[in-house]
Amino acid sequence: MSTHENEQKVPLRSGGPAARIAVIPGDGIGKEVTPEGVKVLRAVAARGKRALEFVEFDWGAEKYLREGVSLPAGAVEMLRDEFDAILFGALGDPRVPSNQHAADILLGLRFKLDLYVNARPVELLHERLTPLRDRTEKDLRIMVVRENTEGLYVGVGGFFKKGTADEIAVQEDVNSRKGVERIIRYAFEYARQNRLKRVCMSDKSNAMTFAHDLWQRVFKEVRQEYAEIESRHLYIDTLAMEMVRDPRQFDVIVTCNLFGDIISDLGAQLAGGLGLAPSGNIHPGRTSLFEPVHGSAPNIAGKGIANPLGSVLAAAMMLEFLEWKAEAATLQAGVKGTLLKNYVTPDLGGDKKTAEVGDWLAEFVARTARD
Numbered sequence: 001m002s003t004h005e006n007e008q009k010v011p012l013r014s015g016g017p018a019a020r021i022a023v024i025p026g027d028g029i030g031k032e033v034t035p036e037g038v039k040v041l042r043a044v045a046a047r048g049k050r051a052l053e054f055v056e057f058d059w060g061a062e063k064y065l066r067e068g069v070s071l072p073a074g075a076v077e078m079l080r081d082e083f084d085a086i087l088f089g090a091l092g093d094p095r096v097p098s099n100q101h102a103a104d105i106l107l108g109l110r111f112k113l114d115l116y117v118n119a120r121p122v123e124l125l126h127e128r129l130t131p132l133r134d135r136t137e138k139d140l141r142i143m144v145v146r147e148n149t150e151g152l153y154v155g156v157g158g159f160f161k162k163g164t165a166d167e168i169a170v171q172e173d174v175n176s177r178k179g180v181e182r183i184i185r186y187a188f189e190y191a192r193q194n195r196l197k198r199v200c201m202s203d204k205s206n207a208m209t210f211a212h213d214l215w216q217r218v219f220k221e222v223r224q225e226y227a228e229i230e231s232r233h234l235y236i237d238t239l240a241m242e243m244v245r246d247p248r249q250f251d252v253i254v255t256c257n258l259f260g261d262i263i264s265d266l267g268a269q270l271a272g273g274l275g276l277a278p279s280g281n282i283h284p285g286r287t288s289l290f291e292p293v294h295g296s297a298p299n300i301a302g303k304g305i306a307n308p309l310g311s312v313l314a315a316a317m318m319l320e321f322l323e324w325k326a327e328a329a330t331l332q333a334g335v336k337g338t339l340l341k342n343y344v345t346p347d348l349g350g351d352k353k354t355a356e357v358g359d360w361l362a363e364f365v366a367r368t369a370r371d
């Protein structure tokens, strides 16, 4: 994209009259939880002065199996130019064992929209939800900042003598100076803007002596610009252990793509499970994508029992990104309300259906939202 085209782009974001949202439910329970996210967002918009416009896309396993199309031609440009944000469900279907469509669509959008931040908050919303003994809400509030465009995810590598006894498989870990610097800087900026005191960078530089040596050097450099923030480093194995032993010591954690994937599921379980965990795939100032951390959960898909709260909290992150702060807070309050009343799906010990939780939240929003 030339600078000229960039300048001509109509500024839709932040405070405009309407925000345009692309909705990609995807596969499995993505198709069940995403409509609840949209339902609750519609309730928000119905009470506010600003509008939300939704356009749904049927990208996922069905289309891939039917037409051989995963991410359609021109999709990236369309999303970038015509939408403010994307609400995404999940991808993954047992009929596509290679997961090729998920790689094309989800990783494709993360890479091609250059959504270099994967922000995955780990927040305990009710003390009964944590498996940790004697921990309460104040002990667990961490922002995991996962690098989202590089590392072991870039798909550089190959096979040699595939299918033989001498087979070799290579998967390269790609770390650019620019990529490492921008994610570490984002973590410090996030801490500064949210008045958080501590940033922990986690890597495996004792074993990954090239890739994570770069992380070490960049971290030491960038942290000098944030003297008011306490910065520290932990190896990823130690971090996993410390997150369980004493999660209270962390405010912001920044790490590479693969480690961030793993510790965000660990963190999700500490805070009540995957059904509750949201995430934002973000490039500040550009079209960004919001999704629950969980996958398509084929083991419970089609039963109407998937927890929609991860999608609703992802929708709240999306509203924050759009600068609809009060509305985002309303959604968060609503989610806390469902937990307090135990109006929840079976994964959290309740007996409610996915749509019942969504309906309750939509009514909550209708009662409480103010513009």
Ligand code: NAD
Pocket: 029, 033, 089, 090, 091, 092, 093, 099, 102, 106, 274, 275, 276, 291, 292, 293, 294, 295, 296, 297, 298, 299, 300, 305, 306, 307, 308, 310, 347
């Ligand atoms: P998963 O997150 O789909 O499920 C893991 C476990 O958590 C399952 O027992 C599932 O029932 C439960 N679970 C997840 N979300 C839930 C919810 N909202 N409510 C209640 N229970 C929930 O992980 P998996 O089983 O390893 O992967 C299934 C498929 O999803 C795979 O194809 C995988 O590649 C894909 N996946 C996609 C994404 C994504 O699109 N962002 C993320 C993770 C996994």
Ligand code: IPM
Pocket: 102, 106, 261, 293, 295
């Ligand atoms: C996630 C998922 C994806 C990832 C998979 C589906 C490629 O696990 O969003 O956490 O590893 O990033």
Ligand code: MN
Pocket: 261, 262, 265, 293
């Ligand atoms: Mn994951």
